[in-house]
Amino acid sequence: MRKLPLDLIKRALEEDGADYDITTLSTVPAEQTAQADIIARQHGVIAGLAVAAETFRQFDVCVSVTLLVADGANVHPNQSLASVHGPARSLLSAERIAMNFLGHLSGIATLTSHCVQAIEGTRARILDTRKTTPGLRSLEKDAVLLGGGHNHRYGLSDGVLIKDNHIKAAGGIVQAVTAARRTAQHLLKIEVECETLSEVRLALEAGADVILLDNMDVETMRSAVELVRQRAPGVLLEASGNIGTNRERLAAVAAAGVDFISLGALTHSAPNFDVSLEFA
Amino acid sequence: MRKLPLDLIKRALEEDGADYDITTLSTVPAEQTAQADIIARQHGVIAGLAVAAETFRQFDVCVSVTLLVADGANVHPNQSLASVHGPARSLLSAERIAMNFLGHLSGIATLTSHCVQAIEGTRARILDTRKTTPGLRSLEKDAVLLGGGHNHRYGLSDGVLIKDNHIKAAGGIVQAVTAARRTAQHLLKIEVECETLSEVRLALEAGADVILLDNMDVETMRSAVELVRQRAPGVLLEASGNIGTNRERLAAVAAAGVDFISLGALTHSAPNFDVSLEFA
Amino acid sequence: MRKLPLDLIKRALEEDGADYDITTLSTVPAEQTAQADIIARQHGVIAGLAVAAETFRQFDVCVSVTLLVADGANVHPNQSLASVHGPARSLLSAERIAMNFLGHLSGIATLTSHCVQAIEGTRARILDTRKTTPGLRSLEKDAVLLGGGHNHRYGLSDGVLIKDNHIKAAGGIVQAVTAARRTAQHLLKIEVECETLSEVRLALEAGADVILLDNMDVETMRSAVELVRQRAPGVLLEASGNIGTNRERLAAVAAAGVDFISLGALTHSAPNFDVSLEFA
C-alpha cells in the first residue's frame, strides 16, 4: 500500500466546506460526543477504510477510529467495519467525505475481486490500467491490489509500452524496440502492443520482453500464446482492449493462456459500494 | 460552469508521469507533429471536453485543440468531438489523462440525461448530491448540469440540511430549525429530512423552507406532497434515499409531485463514457 | 468559529523572517526559558486569542499557552488575556505576528460590539460585508461574530444578491429574480438591492426573499419597511450603503424597523486593539 494521500483528504474536506458545516454548528453542541459504526450494506471487498479513518482524524484529532476489519476484507451486508468515536460535530461534518472515499474504493476492490474469481485456476492475473480517476491513481491502484488484482505500470515513466503510433513514428517495431532499449534505464522492460500474429512475430524478433495482445479474438490470442511460448518462453503476454468484466468472457480469455488481462473498467466503471455511518 | 481546475489537471499529469513518457521520448522524434481526433464510441452527452482540451494545452502550449461540439452536446458513436494538433510527443503523452477526464465526466452527463428524460413532463428536477469523487466535485457537478440535471448545495457551508442526528442533538425538529435560523446567514434556506408524515408535519410547524422525504415509499410521498401543498404552498419538496436510476422508479417518484429527486448514483456510479483519440 | 488558518499563520511567520530572528539568536541563549503575559491595554472585546496562541505553538511546539479569557470576552485595560511559557527565543521571535493577529481581530470585535450596543432593544442585527482584508475573511467574519454581530453571506457562491448591474443585464428585476431562481441551487435565498420604493415594489412582485435598502434616507427606509411588512410579511429587510459606525445614525436606522444593518467599516476600518506581551 502507498502512504495515505493526506493532501487529497485535505482538499476533499475543503471542497465539502466541512470546516463550516453550518447545520451541525448550529444544532449540535460543541461539547457533545458521539459513537457511530461504519456499516457495509452489501457483499464485497473493502478498500479505503484506512483513508476513511484518516479523514476523520485529519478533520479532528480528537476522533478515534477502531477498525473492525482491515482493508482487503471480504464483508457481508450489515457487517460493522469500524467504530468511530469523538466530538459529535466532527463525526457529522467529516462523515460524507469519509464515506465517499470508502464507497468509491470498495467499489473498485469488489469489482476486481469478481474478475479475479472469474479466472481462478488459470495462470492469468488481473491487471489495472492507467484509466484511473484523475488525482486518485494511487488509491485506486491500491484498491485493485486489495481486490486480488495486480498493478500494471503506475505511469508513463516506469515502463515502456510501445503502441501503434510509436511504431509508426519510429519506422517499425524493430526500430521502436531498439530505440527504447537505448534510451530507457536498464531496469525497465519493453512491452509491444500487437493486433495481429505477424506483429507478434515482429515483436519477438525485435526482442520485446512483453507482448500486449490488443483487441484480439480468443482464437487469435490462443495462436499468439502458442507462438510465443514456443519461440521465446521468457516473454510475457498481456490481453487487453475492451475485454470488460463479464465472467465468461474473462474465463475464455484466461483460458487462452495469457499471463495478464488488463481491464480499464476496474477503475473507471466500478459502481459505488454501499456503506453508511450509523450513530449509536 | 466553474473555472477549469488547473491544479487538478497538473496533478493528474504528474501522477501519470507524463513529463517523462520514456516510450514516446525514445521512439517519436521531437520535431514530429501530428493530428488526431477525439471520437465518441457510444451515444450520450459530452462533459469534460474543455477540460480535456486544457489538459493538452497545459502539457504543451504548442498543442491546439479545435472543439467540434460543445460540452453538453448529444453525440452518437464515431462522432468527432474535437480535433487536436501539435507535437506528436505531446499528443501521445497527454492523451490518457485528457481521455480519463472526458470519459469520466461524459459518463456522468450521460447517466444524468437518462434520468432527466425519465421524468420529462413532470415538475420534478433531477439533483445531484455530495456523493462525489474526492477532489472532483466541481467538475462532476458541472457534468450533472450539462446532462440536464440541477445541483443540490455544493457543500456543508452553503445550505442547511437538518438530518436525524441534528434533530436528536438539538432536542427536536422545532429546536433544530430555530437554532439554524439563528445562526445561519440570512440567505440560506433550511431543509429538514423527514422519514414519516408526522415528521413532515413537525417540519412545517418549525418553519422549514424545504422538506426532504427520505426513503419513503411512493404512496407516502404522495401523501406528504398533498399535506405540504395544502398547508404551506411555498415549501419545496425533495425525494431522496437510494432511489436509483431505474426509469420506471424515477417516473413514479416524479409523479408523486415532488419538486426534486436527488440521486447519489449520478456521480458515484456512472459508468465511463467510451471515447478515444484517433491519429490521422 | 471556523478552523484555525494554519497556512496563513505559517505565511505570516515566514514574511516576518521569524525563523531567522538574528537579534534573538545572537543575544538570547538557546536553553533559556521565559514566561510572559498577553495584556490588554484598552477596553474592548477579544478576538484572535486562539490564533495568537496557535502562532506561538506553530512556531515552536515547546511553547505552551494558557488562555485566561476566551475569544469574545469583554476586557479592561491591563487585564491579562493569556500566559505564554516556553523557550525565550521562541516567545520573542513569534511575538509580533501573534500580537498582529490579536490586535487586528480584537479591533474588529470591539468596533462590532460598539455597533451592536448602539441598536440594542431593536429587532435589527449588525451584519458584516464582503469588504474584508484579502486573505483574512474567515478570521474577520469570526471576529464580527465574537463582537456580537452576524455574518452576511461568506462569498459569491453562497447567496444571491442582485444589484443594479445584474438587473440591467437581465432586463429588469422580475427577469433577474426569475433567472436566479432557475439557476441557483434551491437552498439559496434571493436578495434584491433597491434604491427607491418603486424598486422595492418590483422586488416584491418578483418574489424576492430579502430586500436590501441601499443608500436610503431613514424616512424612505421607514416607508419601505411598512410597505414590505404589509404586503409580504415573510420578506426580510437589510439596510446598507455607507451607514458608518456612528451610534445615533445606527440607532435611527435600526428604529426604522429593518432586520439587518450591514457595515463595511467593521472589517475595513476598525482601528487596531492595543495589546502587548509582557515578560515576567
Next chain:
Amino acid sequence: MRKLPLDLIKRALEEDGADYDITTLSTVPAEQTAQADIIARQHGVIAGLAVAAETFRQFDVCVSVTLLVADGANVHPNQSLASVHGPARSLLSAERIAMNFLGHLSGIATLTSHCVQAIEGTRARILDTRKTTPGLRSLEKDAVLLGGGHNHRYGLSDGVLIKDNHIKAAGGIVQAVTAARRTAQHLLKIEVECETLSEVRLALEAGADVILLDNMDVETMRSAVELVRQRAPGVLLEASGNIGTNRERLAAVAAAGVDFISLGALTHSAPNFDVSLEFA
C-alpha cells in the same frame, strides 16, 4: 515596489467564491461586455491600483485595465483612477476583491502622506513597523513608500534591533551589542532600544549604529538627540512607541531632531479609502 503578490490575489478571489458567482452567472449573459471606471470618492494618495488591475486580469485574461493615474498619485473625489473593460461577468465577479485591495492600501498611503506632511521641513523620515496585517506585509510596506514614508526593516532577518528582553538575556547592553556584532552578517547595522538617557549612553559605548528612543517624552528625546550628536555624530536616532498620527505630536517629535519616527498606526489602523467601480 515589490512584485505583485499573485498567490495572495488568487487566495483572495477563492475566498470570495468569485469563480462561482451564482448571481452574476444566472443574470448576466456570458457574451455581454462592459466598461467601468474605478472612481475615488475622497482626497488621498493611491496605492494598490496595479494590484487591483492584476486582480481583474488574473480572474479573466480577457479583461483589460487602463490606468489613468499611477500608484502614488494624489487624487480628489470623483477622479477616475482606471478604466476597466471586458466580459461583464468578470468585471462583476472580481470587483469586490479588486476594490478591497485598493481601498485598504490607499488608506495606508493616504494616512502616511498626512504624517509625512506634518513633519515637512525637518530632517525626520516617517517609518513603518512590523505591525502589518498578516500576509500583506509587502503590499502594506509599498503603500507606505507610495505615501511618502520609508520602510523600517522588512522582518527579523534583515536588521538587528535589540530590545529590553534581549538586553536582559544577554546580561547588558554592551554584551548584547557585542554578541550581535559577532553573529549577524556584516551588512546589518545594530539598533538598540533605549528608554532613558543612561541607556542611550550605554548604547553609544557599546557601539550601536542606531538608537531607538522608546516611549520618551519630547524633552528627553531632545536631550538624547543632543547627547548622541555630540558624542557619536554617525549614529542614527529613531523615535517610537505609541506616537500616533496626530499632526502636532508628530511635528513636536520631529522638531526634537530625530532621524526617524516609526508609526505602527500607518499599517494597523488606517481607515479604508473610499473607492468604487462605476459601470458606464
Next chain:
Amino acid sequence: MRKLPLDLIKRALEEDGADYDITTLSTVPAEQTAQADIIARQHGVIAGLAVAAETFRQFDVCVSVTLLVADGANVHPNQSLASVHGPARSLLSAERIAMNFLGHLSGIATLTSHCVQAIEGTRARILDTRKTTPGLRSLEKDAVLLGGGHNHRYGLSDGVLIKDNHIKAAGGIVQAVTAARRTAQHLLKIEVECETLSEVRLALEAGADVILLDNMDVETMRSAVELVRQRAPGVLLEASGNIGTNRERLAAVAAAGVDFISLGALTHSAPNFDVSLEFA
C-alpha cells in the same frame, strides 16, 4: 530531457530575495535596458542553459534570451553561450540564480563527459545513481545524459534493486527475487547486489535480470563477468561502489567487461563549472 522545473526556479529566486534586490532598485533606473552575454570560463560540457534562460524569463517576461549553443555542447574558455537582453534591473537581479543553475549542472555534465571518455571503446556505459542533491534529481540526471552518461533508475518505484538488507530480510537471494517478481509490476526488471562470486551464482539461480558487482576488485569482476556471460548471456552487469572518477580506474573496470559503471561522484562531487555574465 524532463520539463523545466518551474517551481524550483521560483523557490530559488525567492530564497535569493530577487524580488527585492535593494541594491539594483536603488541604483539602476527602471527604464534602463541592458545586453549581456553568458560566457564560459573553462573547457567542458554545458547543461542547465535552458534552465538559466527560463530563470531570467520567469523573473521578468520582458527578458529575452538567445541561446548560442545548446545544452550538451562542448565549449571552450571565453565562448559565448547565450545572449540576454532586457530591463537592466531584471538581468542583475536574476543573474546569480541563473548562473548557480548553469554552473552546478555544467559541472556535472563536464565531469560525466570525462568519465565517458575514459571508457570509450568498451561496451560499458557510465550511469548515475540516486546520490543526487535533494530537490534537483531531474536536473542532475539530465545533466548526466548531456555529458554522455546514462541514467540508472530514477527512484525507488521504477526498478527493483535488491541489496544485502533486503536479502537478509527475505531469507536469501532466491526468496528475495521471488518475492519481488510476485509483487513488482511486470515491466520492472530485478537487479541483485552481489559482493562475491558465490552470491553472483545465487543471483543467477534466482533468475535476476541484472547483477550489481559491489565493491569488487577488478579481477573478481572479470571472473563474475565470465561466469555470467557463460551461464546467462541475457543478464546485464553493473559495477558499483566507490569506483571514483579516476581515468585509469574507470578504464580498468570497463575492461573487465561490465555493461554499466555507476558513479555517485557524478552528481554529489562535481566541482562547479566556471561561467559568468558579462554586460555589453
Next chain:
Amino acid sequence: MRKLPLDLIKRALEEDGADYDITTLSTVPAEQTAQADIIARQHGVIAGLAVAAETFRQFDVCVSVTLLVADGANVHPNQSLASVHGPARSLLSAERIAMNFLGHLSGIATLTSHCVQAIEGTRARILDTRKTTPGLRSLEKDAVLLGGGHNHRYGLSDGVLIKDNHIKAAGGIVQAVTAARRTAQHLLKIEVECETLSEVRLALEAGADVILLDNMDVETMRSAVELVRQRAPGVLLEASGNIGTNRERLAAVAAAGVDFISLGALTHSAPNFDVSLEFA
C-alpha cells in the same frame, strides 16, 4: 541555525519515490524492526545530521533517531554519528535521502573548516557567498557556520552590495552610494566592490560602510587595507574573486589584513562527505 526545511525534505522523499519502494515492500516484512548506525567514513565536520534525523522521522514517525554527536562535531573515520531504530522498511526507504543531505552538507562544513584553519591567527573571517545550490541556501549557509565560517548576506534584500554595473547605471560610485543610502532601510550597510585603489578611494569618499576588494593581487590588497585603515578605521574590508580553497593562497590573503574572505567554492564545489548507514 535556521528551522529544518520540512518542505524540502518532503520533496526530496517524493522525488526518490520513497513512498513506493517496491524492492523493500516486496522483500521486507511490514512488522520487522531494525537498528542501524550512521557512520562517518572520513575525517571532517558534520552538518545535516539533524536534517537526516528529520528525514527518517518525516518518512515514518515510528523511527527514532539518537544523535551521538551534534552538528558541528569534528569526527574521524568509522565514528558513529547517530543510531536509528524503527520499522526496517522505513529505514531502508528513507536511507538514501537522509544520507544525501548528510553527505552534501558535511562536505561543505568540512571544506569550510579547512579554510578556517588556513587563516587561524589572523583577523580575517571566512564567508560564504550567494553561489549556493538552488533550493538549499539555508542549509548550506548553516553548514558554513558549523564549519567555523560566517555568512555573507542571505540574499539580495538584506544588504547592499554595489558592483560595477550598478556604478555604471548610477553614474559613479558616489551617486550609487547616495542612491542606496536614500532607498535602503536604515539598518542595512552599504558595501562597494572595487577593483583598483582609486576605486577604493572613491568608495571611501562616497561613505561606503564596507569595501569589497575584487580580484586583486595580494600586494594591491595590502595597499588597499593600509589606505582604508588610515582614512576610515570603521570601514570593513572583504576580499573576494576566485580566491579558491588553497591553504597558502588563503593564508596570504588573510595576512594582507582584510576582515573577510568570501569563497564561492565552499558551497558550489565541496566534495561529498563519505557517510553510510550500517544495519546492526
